[in-house]
Amino acid sequence: MNMQSPNPAFFSNKNSRVLGGLLVLCAVLFLLHLAIGAKALSISEIWLAISAFNSNNFDHMIVWNIRLPRALIAITVGASLAVAGAIMQGVTKNPLASPSILGLLSGAAFAIVVALGWFGIDSPLYTPWIAALGASGAAIMVALIAHAAPGGLTTHNLTLAGAAVSAFLAAIITLFQLSNEDDFDDLREWLSGSLAGNNLEVLSSIAPWICLSLLAALLLANKITLLAMGDETAKSLGVKTTRLKLQLMLCVIMLTACSVALVGPVGFIGLVIPHVSRFFVGADYRWVIPISALLGACFLLLVDTLARVVISPAEISTGIASAIIGAPIFVYLIKVKLG
Amino acid sequence: MHSTKPNPNEIRQHEITGHEIKWRCFGQRIALTFNKQVIYTLLLLTSAVVLIAIWSLFTGSYLLSAEQVLSILFTQQATGASDDVIWLFRFPRTLAAILVGMMMALSGAVLQNITRNSLADPSLVGISQGAALAVVIAIVVFPEFDQSYRTLLAFLGSILVTGLILFLSHSKHNHKPIRFILLGIALSAFLSAVTTAYLTYGQLYKASAALGWLAGSIDGVNWQDVRILFYSCLCLLPLLLLQSRAMAIMRLGDTTAIALGANTEVQKYSLIAISVALAATATSVVGPIGFIGLIAPHAARRFCRSGVASHLLLSAVIGGLLLLFADIVGRRLIAPSQLPAGVLTQIIGVPIFIFLLLRKQARSHL
Numbered sequence: 001m002n003m004q005s006p007n008p009a010f011f012s013n014k015n016s017r018v019l020g021g022l023l024v025l026c027a028v029l030f031l032l033h034l035a036i037g038a039k040a041l042s043i044s045e046i047w048l049a050i051s052a053f054n055s056n057n058f059d060h061m062i063v064w065n066i067r068l069p070r071a072l073i074a075i076t077v078g079a080s081l082a083v084a085g086a087i088m089q090g091v092t093k094n095p096l097a098s099p100s101i102l103g104l105l106s107g108a109a110f111a112i113v114v115a116l117g118w119f120g121i122d123s124p125l126y127t128p129w130i131a132a133l134g135a136s137g138a139a140i141m142v143a144l145i146a147h148a149a150p151g152g153l154t155t156h157n158l159t160l161a162g163a164a165v166s167a168f169l170a171a172i173i174t175l176f177q178l179s180n181e182d183d184f185d186d187l188r189e190w191l192s193g194s195l196a197g198n199n200l201e202v203l204s205s206i207a208p209w210i211c212l213s214l215l216a217a218l219l220l221a222n223k224i225t226l227l228a229m230g231d232e233t234a235k236s237l238g239v240k241t242t243r244l245k246l247q248l249m250l251c252v253i254m255l256t257a258c259s260v261a262l263v264g265p266v267g268f269i270g271l272v273i274p275h276v277s278r279f280f281v282g283a284d285y286r287w288v289i290p291i292s293a294l295l296g297a298c299f300l301l302l303v304d305t306l307a308r309v310v311i312s313p314a315e316i317s318t319g320i321a322s323a324i325i326g327a328p329i330f331v332y333l334i335k336v337k338l339g
Numbered sequence: 340m341h342s343t344k345p346n347p348n349e350i351r352q353h354e355i356t357g358h359e360i361k362w363r364c365f366g367q368r369i370a371l372t373f374n375k376q377v378i379y380t381l382l383l384l385t386s387a388v389v390l391i392a393i394w395s396l397f398t399g400s401y402l403l404s405a406e407q408v409l410s411i412l413f414t415q416q417a418t419g420a421s422d423d424v425i426w427l428f429r430f431p432r433t434l435a436a437i438l439v440g441m442m443m444a445l446s447g448a449v450l451q452n453i454t455r456n457s458l459a460d461p462s463l464v465g466i467s468q469g470a471a472l473a474v475v476i477a478i479v480v481f482p483e484f485d486q487s488y489r490t491l492l493a494f495l496g497s498i499l500v501t502g503l504i505l506f507l508s509h510s511k512h513n514h515k516p517i518r519f520i521l522l523g524i525a526l527s528a529f530l531s532a533v534t535t536a537y538l539t540y541g542q543l544y545k546a547s548a549a550l551g552w553l554a555g556s557i558d559g560v561n562w563q564d565v566r567i568l569f570y571s572c573l574c575l576l577p578l579l580l581l582q583s584r585a586m587a588i589m590r591l592g593d594t595t596a597i598a599l600g601a602n603t604e605v606q607k608y609s610l611i612a613i614s615v616a617l618a619a620t621a622t623s624v625v626g627p628i629g630f631i632g633l634i635a636p637h638a639a640r641r642f643c644r645s646g647v648a649s650h651l652l653l654s655a656v657i658g659g660l661l662l663l664f665a666d667i668v669g670r671r672l673i674a675p676s677q678l679p680a681g682v683l684t685q686i687i688g689v690p691i692f693i694f695l696l697l698r699k700q701a702r703s704h705l
Contacts, residue, residue: 095520096458149696159457160637160696164689167630171685174554175678178547192539268528275521317539323532330525331507338510338518 015281015291022294026075029301033071034063036305069200074304075297076203077263078273080210080255082296083217085270086277086288087248090224092155098271099256102162102249105267106169107138108260109191113176128202128261135257141165143249153245154231193266193319206258213254217289220248224285266319269296272330279337299326377649380642384656388437388663395433395667396425427561435560436666436680437659438568439621440631444658445579446618447632448639448651452586453610454516460632461618463523464611467627468530469500470619471553474626475534478549479541489552490564494623500530501615505608515593555626555681557666564624571620575613576655582610583648590647628681631658634692641695661688 034046041059048054049063081099088097099105111134112127142165146157173191223244226234231241259266273296274288281287300322307321316324360373397408403421443461450459461467473496474489508522538546585606588596596603618632639645639653662680665687669678 094456094458095517096456096463096524101458145693145696156457157696161693163458163633164692164696167633167685168689171630171682171689174550174682175686177550178554178679178682192535268532271524271528316536320532320536320539323528324536327525327529327532331522334518334521334525335507338515338521 015287018280026294026298029298030071033301033305034067037308069203073203073262074300076210077259078269078296078300079293081259081269082273082292083214083289084252084255086274086292087217087252089274090228090285091245091248092159093228094159099252100267103138103142103165104135104256105265106166108135109173109265110134110169113173117176131261132257135260136253138165139253153242192317193264194317209254210258213251217251221285221289263318266322268323268326272326276333279333373649374644376643377645381652384660388660391663392433396429431560431562431565432557434565435568436557436663438572439625440658440662441655442572442617442621443628443631444635444654445651446614448636448654449610449614451636452590453607454520460629462527462629464615465500465504465527466497466618466622467629468527469497470622471627472496472530472534474552475537475549479537479545482545490623494619497619497622552626554679555628556679557625558677560624568624575617578613579651580648587647630685630688631661634688638692638695
């Protein structure tokens with residue numbers, strides 16, 4: 001085979017069209033997200049706010065201080081959760097896997113609950129870092145348990161250890177909620193996942209990590225395809241499976257911890273978006289990863305726009321809205337794509 | 340898997356060396372093969388259940404001496420408060436804990452077998468979510484509603500949701516488990532989101548009341564509940580054992596199963612129906628206790644090598660043991676208040692499960 005020519009299976013026209021279509025959709029949804037809200041803004045107004053910012057103009061302030069950070073966070077979080085989910089499903093070969101199965105989401109929620117309930121830390125300034133700490137702590141625990149179990153870091157061990165650790169942490173959170181109603185009231189909103197109340201500073205401190213992990217996921221994508229065929233096959237094709245799994249786990253931890261830090265535990269995207277991208281582009285992870293990222297970003301932009309509009313001026317929390325809006329779409333896609 | 344081994348010589352060998360006991364009746368319709376080790380493990384675990392059940396009768400925040408308990412149990416004179424404590428509270432509660440644990444474990448084991456997925460549990464077919472949604476709506480939206488209908492409501496909720504999932508997942512063209520799993524994910528996520536919305540935006544005291552039920556607790560069961568649990572267990576467990584050979588074949592994958600002559604569609608739906616009936620009955624009485632259905636089948640696999648039928652029995656006993664123990668700890672830990680058994684099952688069960696995971700390789704991939 002001529003190595004110079006692009007692999008025809010990889011650069012298929014259909015997949016490129018899906019990618020192009022999603023990019024356009026993402027741009028359109030981004031603009032809509034900026035334009036729609038409690039105060040509707042025209043596209044030209046938004047363009048002026050971005051190109052020629054005037055701090056005395058109230059509309060410009062809305063765009064820069066409220067809508068733009070929120071839209072950017074929706075894009076980054078949607079993309080990173082979807083990619084994290086896709087990696088998890090590839091590594092564990094389990095369609096039920098998602099970042100939450102590694103204990104990442106409950107780890108983050110647990111850390112926040114402990115920090116608030118036992119140490120009385122309720123400043124939003126620290127929340128992202130505490131969440132990230134909890135998520136990585138839980139993931140490291142899961143990895144250590146799976147590593148120490150007979151057979152080592154196998155899919156089966158990883159899945160079971162993850163399920164056990166998340167159940168444990170979730171139980172302690174429930175216990176806390178039951179024993180302490182006032183603090184539970186403060187946490188109810190955060191625990192269901194919300195995009196509200198973030199600013200550009202938090203995002204810019206976290207964004208580099210997310211970009212780095214997304215890039216790493218894209219570079220490792222071809223090996224995930226091999227890993228998804230089974231450990232034996234991957235090994236015989238020359239993949240160092242244990243090292244690859246550790247690298248991928250690191251990716252997933254970073255992506256999830258950053259997302260949880262920004263919006264709280266949102267489970268639905270990581271579980272469902274990878275399946276949707278597989279409906280469109282098949283099992284090749286070189287396509288699944290980028291398509292998942294774009295789909296996740298589009299989906300979260302759409303959900304957040306709707307969540308702000310439907311019962312405006314109040315808004316539904318992102319975690320709840322994403323499942324309520326996303327589940328019917330997903331059921332429809334299953335009907336159409338799987339027959 | 341010994342029962343399905345094709346070589347008859349080997350089976351005879353096992354019979355000679357006495358490693359296995361075979362039990363056949365109804366012209367091989369029921370053919371159970373028990374490894375001796377399985378029988379010893381089952382006996383050991385069952386006696387543990389009995390011992391802990393006795394302990395459960397003797398312990399509680401109302402202090403009774405051992406002689407008092409014994410005299411109440413054996414003379415059966417209905418007099419006074421101490422008598423009520425035993426006969427109206429501790430006894431039904433103990434039995435309910437064992438039965439619910441067994442039923443959830445069985446339901447989880449069946450679902451893991453037919454979907455061939457190690458993460459499947461009753462919440463996959465929406466049982467916990469349906470029950471939770473029905474009860475949370477009742478508590479948050481209609482607080483004046485009569486609590487005595489809660490069991491019925493939870494049962495209806497879970498059956499309706501499961502019916503919906505099965506109805507949606509029915510397809511003429513595609514019978515792969517992945518389709519069923521994905522629809523389960525979608526509907527479960529949708530329903531939990533609605534439940535969370537009620538809990539998040541409902542009034543705080545109502546949300547807290549609903550949370551108490553959602554955590555799954557066994558206090559407050561009466562003899563009526565125990566009777567329901569007992570009879571459904573009595574009907575459904577033999578049905579499951581009857582189907583165990585079909586399940587063993589279905590574990591090999593749809594293609595192989597069809598090639599071996601199994602009517603996979605019929606068998607899949609009848610097994611799902613049994614497992615749903617088990618989990619829905621249990622959930623309606625005590626609230627969503629999800630963890631046992633996930634963990635007990637895995638734990639059973641680590642105790643000893645077993646076939647499908649003996650694995651089901653082992654899972655059931657382990658489930659009953661776990662929930663009974665969790666309930667006792669929940670009663671005693673911060674007495675006189677109580678902790679919900681559902682939460683404690685996870686807190687106690689996880690370390691035990693991790694210990695098993697670290698110590699032993701799964702004995703079989705059944």
